[in-house]
Amino acid sequence: MNTTILGWVTFIYLAAFAFFILRIVLGRRYFGIAGNILTAAGFVAHTAGLVFRWVESYHLGYGHAPLSNFYESLVFFSWTIVLFYLFVESRKAASTIGVFCLPISFIFMAYASFSPGISSQIQPLIPALKSNWLISHVITCFLGYAAFVIASVYSAFYLYRLRASGHAASANGIEERIYQILVIGFIFFTIGIMTGSVWANSAWGRYWGWDPKETWALITWLIYASALHARLIHSWSGKRFAILVLIGLASVLFTYFGVNYLPGLHSYL
Amino acid sequence: MKLAIWLLLILALSSIVGTLIPQEGPGVHLHLSPGLLKVFNALQLSDFYHSFLFLSLAGLLGLNLLVCTTRRLPSLVRSVRNASSGGIPANAHRTEINVAGEDTGSTMLKLEGIIRYRYGKVSREESSGGVTLSAQRGRHKRLILSLAHLSILVIIFGMIAGRFTGFDAYVELAEGTSTDRAYLNSNPGVVDLGFTVRCDAFKADFYDNGMPKEFLSELSFLEDGRTVQQGSLMVNHPVSFRGIRFYQSNYRVGYDARLNVVQGSDNESITASAGKEYMLDDQVTRIRILRIEDDFMKMGPAVQLDVSGPDSHGQVWVFKYIQEISSAIPDLFTRAPQFNPGRFAPFVFSLDGLTHHYITGLSVNRDPGGVIVAAGSLAFFLGIFTALLIPRKRIWAECRDGKISITVQPGISPGTPDEEILHILKEVNGELR
Ligand code: HEM
Numbered sequence: 001m002n003t004t005i006l007g008w009v010t011f012i013y014l015a016a017f018a019f020f021i022l023r024i025v026l027g028r029r030y031f032g033i034a035g036n037i038l039t040a041a042g043f044v045a046h047t048a049g050l051v052f053r054w055v056e057s058y059h060l061g062y063g064h065a066p067l068s069n070f071y072e073s074l075v076f077f078s079w080t081i082v083l084f085y086l087f088v089e090s091r092k093a094a095s096t097i098g099v100f101c102l103p104i105s106f107i108f109m110a111y112a113s114f115s116p117g118i119s120s121q122i123q124p125l126i127p128a129l130k131s132n133w134l135i136s137h138v139i140t141c142f143l144g145y146a147a148f149v150i151a152s153v154y155s156a157f158y159l160y161r162l163r164a165s166g167h168a169a170s171a172n173g174i175e176e177r178i179y180q181i182l183v184i185g186f187i188f189f190t191i192g193i194m195t196g197s198v199w200a201n202s203a204w205g206r207y208w209g210w211d212p213k214e215t216w217a218l219i220t221w222l223i224y225a226s227a228l229h230a231r232l233i234h235s236w237s238g239k240r241f242a243i244l245v246l247i248g249l250a251s252v253l254f255t256y257f258g259v260n261y262l263p264g265l266h267s268y269l
Numbered sequence: 270m271k272l273a274i275w276l277l278l279i280l281a282l283s284s285i286v287g288t289l290i291p292q293e294g295p296g297v298h299l300h301l302s303p304g305l306l307k308v309f310n311a312l313q314l315s316d317f318y319h320s321f322l323f324l325s326l327a328g329l330l331g332l333n334l335l336v337c338t339t340r341r342l343p344s345l346v347r348s349v350r351n352a353s354s355g356g357i358p359a360n361a362h363r364t365e366i367n368v369a370g371e372d373t374g375s376t377m378l379k380l381e382g383i384i385r386y387r388y389g390k391v392s393r394e395e396s397s398g399g400v401t402l403s404a405q406r407g408r409h410k411r412l413i414l415s416l417a418h419l420s421i422l423v424i425i426f427g428m429i430a431g432r433f434t435g436f437d438a439y440v441e442l443a444e445g446t447s448t449d450r451a452y453l454n455s456n457p458g459v460v461d462l463g464f465t466v467r468c469d470a471f472k473a474d475f476y477d478n479g480m481p482k483e484f485l486s487e488l489s490f491l492e493d494g495r496t497v498q499q500g501s502l503m504v505n506h507p508v509s510f511r512g513i514r515f516y517q518s519n520y521r522v523g524y525d526a527r528l529n530v531v532q533g534s535d536n537e538s539i540t541a542s543a544g545k546e547y548m549l550d551d552q553v554t555r556i557r558i559l560r561i562e563d564d565f566m567k568m569g570p571a572v573q574l575d576v577s578g579p580d581s582h583g584q585v586w587v588f589k590y591i592q593e594i595s596s597a598i599p600d601l602f603t604r605a606p607q608f609n610p611g612r613f614a615p616f617v618f619s620l621d622g623l624t625h626h627y628i629t630g631l632s633v634n635r636d637p638g639g640v641i642v643a644a645g646s647l648a649f650f651l652g653i654f655t656a657l658l659i660p661r662k663r664i665w666a667e668c669r670d671g672k673i674s675i676t677v678q679p680g681i682s683p684g685t686p687d688e689e690i691l692h693i694l695k696e697v698n699g700e701l702r
Contacts, residue, residue: 062476124476127483127504127517183657190653194646203505205516205632206437207639208428210318212288222281226274233270251281259288 002053002066003113003120005045006075010109012042013082013102020099035098036089043082050079053122062124067138071120074112076138077256078105080146088150088181100153133199141192141217145252147185148224152249154178155242162239175238178245179231186224193217216255223248273337276330283326287317331425338415345412351392352405352663361663361678364690366697373668376697377402380666380673383696388664399669407661417652423645431638436460438633442468443523443542444626447491451633462633464511465491469499471520471627484517486629502631516632523628524561526572527621528587540624541572549616554578561623568594570623576613585612589620662689 019035022028053066066072085101112118158174196217201207208214227244230236292315313320357363381402385391388404395401438451438460447467450459469487476482483503490498490510500508504517528539530549537550546557557575565571570589576582586608588594594608595601602609610618665676677689 124478124480124482126481130483131505187654187657190650194650199505201639202507203516205507205514205518205634206636207642210287210292215284215288215318219281219284222277222284226277226281229270229274229277233274236271236274 002049002056005049005052006109007113009042009046009049010106010113012038012045013078013106013109016042017099017102017106020102024096024099032098035102036086039082039098039102040086043079043086046075046079046082050075057122060122060124062122064125064130065135066122067135068125068129069119069123071112071118073138073142074108074118077142077145078108078112080142081105081108081149084143084146084150084181088177092177097150097153097157100156101150104149104153128203131199131202133195133202137192137195137199140188140195144185144187144189144192145256147181147188148220148245148249148252151178151181151185151245154181155245158242159239159246162242175241178242179228182224182227182245186221186228189217189221189224193221213255213259216251216259220248220251220255223251270337273330273333276326276333280326280330283323284318286314287323290314290317292316292318327425331422334418334421338418342415345415349408349412352403352408352665357665357676358678361665361676362690363674363676365672365674366690366694373671373673376673377666377668379697380675380693383693384664384666387693388662399667401668402666403664405661405663407659410656410659410661413652413659414656417649417656420645420648420652424642424649427638427641427643427645429638430641431636435636435638436634439518439630440466440633441521441628441630442466442486443628444468444471447489451631460633462511462513464497466510466515466631467491468629471629473520473627484520484629486517486631488515512637513633513635516634517629518632519630521628521630522625524563524570524623524625526558526561526570526623528572529619529621530556531617531619532615538621554613554616559584563623570620572620574618576616578613581613583607583612585610585618587618587620589622591619664689 016035016038019031019038023031023035050066053072054064057064057066067076081101082105085098085105089098113120154174155178158178161174196214197207200209200214223244227241227248230241230244308314313322317323377400381391381393384402384404388406391402391404393400393402437454439454440448440451442448445468447465449462449465451462452459467489469489471487472483472485474482474485486502488500488502488508489496490500498510502508502515502517507514507516509515523543526541528541530537530539532550535550539547541547541556541558541561543558543561546555548555555577557577559573559575562571562573565586565588568588568590572587573584574587575584584607587610588608591608591610598604606612663678667674667676675690675693
């Protein structure tokens with residue numbers, strides 16, 4: 001049931017993406033509006049899918065938030081990205097970045113739903129994952145990640161504008177927006193690291209163990225801390241700021257996907 | 270400040286090293302040529318996060334933080350009191366305004382009212398050249414931010430203090446047994462707990478599909494033989510006693526062997542545990558249980574004994590299904606005399622079977638620095654959080670040579686300064702009511 005809904009959501013996002021492409025290519029505003037309506041509809045269905053999955057897990061007798069395996073984390077990651085996109089879009093309707101955000105959400109949903117290696121079954125929780133700290137940890141980390149993704153989309157857009165126009169003036173407002181989104185992401189991610197370390201302390205008896213996942217989260221955090229500082233120094237803002245944000249994104253993706261290929265002890269995702 | 274960015278980035282970059290190279294720990298063995306091993310050891314690459322290199326980088330960042338922040342602190346405190354301390358910054362937005370049909374004096378008065386309404390307290394400075402009004406919003410932002418930075422030092426201090434005053438250890442307890450010491454994780458050594466901990470029972474619960482559901486150890490803490498505290502220990506729910514915390518880490522199944530020893534007409538039964546030593550009925554021969562195997566070489570349960578009598582010493586494997594094994598392989602005892610249960614005549618050993626019990630694995634640690642780290646993190650977070658969300662804005666209104674100008678400095682996070690000035694202009698001209 002929930003996986004069917006979530007499968008449909010994948011295609012709604014694909015359709016929204018198509019509308020955003022039409023908006024860019026044909027330059028008609030109403031395609032952008034249609035894209036946003038579809039995105040919002042997809043988001044509602046996406047939320048419903050998550051809620052159903054949660055309820056279903058209670059019917060199975062397991063009863064836990066849908067945040068416990070790779071399938072669920074991909075679906076949730078995608079959800080947070082759309083959430084942030086809609087949030088940013090609602091404050092400044094421009095529909096220009098929809099064409100970059102929607103494909104990301106679509107790819108995550110498609111990967112979760114149709115990759116043969118990923119099981120969409122609801123599984124029970126192993127003892128180490130039974131913790132409320134873990135739930136707050138996962139939610140805040142993904143909200144942080146999503147903000148970083150959106151900030152990176154703007155950064156790429158900003159760098160493109162810089163190249164196209166050759167001077168910073170036209171890109172000024174964008175830099176400000178990147179900064180604001182980054183601050184929100186940094187705060188969420190900081191809470192994410194802190195709650196994660198409270199959880200690690202109760203599960204493993206240490207709040208910090210230099211596990212690859214922990215270390216990569218720290219690396220990501222340090223990169224974004226330096227990006228925030230870069231914004232403060234005039235000679236470092238603008239182009240370098242945007243590049244740092246994109247380097248940070250690479251680190252986010254590695255923290256999320258890449259760490260599992262490193263020698264480590266625990267990878268629950 | 271530029272140095273701080275570089276330090277943050279270099280620290281991030283160097284942190285990658287330790288995630289690519291397996292860090293020392295149980296079960297990690299590096300297969301390296303001797304030359305490469307030397308390099309690894311010299312740079313402490315397999316314990317990278319405690320290596321001289323990494324710690325110096327972290328120390329440098331800490332020092333940078335300390336110097337930067339303390340140097341700025343006095344001027345920050347001053348700037349809380351006075352908006353214009355430090356002068357009007359170069360990147361601020363300055364606009365000259367014209368107010369038709371009014372003299373500058375009454376316009377300045379009007380401006381003072383408007384700015385007070387929008388920004389709070391206004392300071393007024395009069396010099397020979399003219400009058401300057403200044404005000405700010407979010408006056409505490411930078412001070413709070415600096416204190417938040419200083420709490421990073423608190424976190425680092427707590428981590429170091431914890432390393433020097435605490436310990437990380439491990440202990441295994443079979444059901445019904447107790448201990449008053451634990452084994453250190455990092456280097457060989459034991460810690461005396463100062464009390465006794467006993468595992469009364471262990472339960473492992475599984476879901477229908479075989480996945481683990483819950484592990485639970487019933488623990489008792491004893492002092493001078495008296496039980497002082499009892500509690501259930503579960504994963505994610507540590508138990509604390511006298512400042513030492515216990516965590517459910519893992520478990521394994523241990524076996525006891527029901528051994529029979531026949532000597533002539535004498536038949537003796539022993540329930541034996543691995544590692545233990547038992548005296549046989551003749552009062553001179555000892556047996557020590559070397560291994561107990563659930564399914565040894567696919568031949569069923571077996572126990573390896575070390576037997577030392579007055580004139581014989583050696584080892585023997587005792588199988589539960591020795592009858593079946595020796596009839597399948599008739600020359601077994603000549604090919605493998607160590608499988609002959611009558612190897613140490615006059616004793617003949619046999620194995621009735623195994624009983625199993627749980628052995629719980631507990632992490633045991635003490636970390637007095639943890640509280641400091643937690644307090645520092647909380648202070649850091651609250652500081653950064655409030656500081657990032659408070660916008661700091663400053664405004665100046667100057668009247669010089671009969672001309673009035675307004676200057677707005679956006680904080681790091683402005684609205685647009687032009688909008689702000691436009692809005693104020695409209696108010697001065699009475700367009701807004
Ligand atoms: C270890 C990690 C660090 C973190 C997480 C961190 C975080 C931050 C954040 C979030 C801000 C606010 C940025 C903004 O308002 O846009 C900030 C500002 C600042 N940081 Fe750091 N920082 C760190 C290390 C340092 C270091 C080592 C220095 C060195 C001297 C430093 C100096 C500053 C200064 C001068 C400001 C500007 C304060 C102001 O606006 O008055 N920071 N930092």
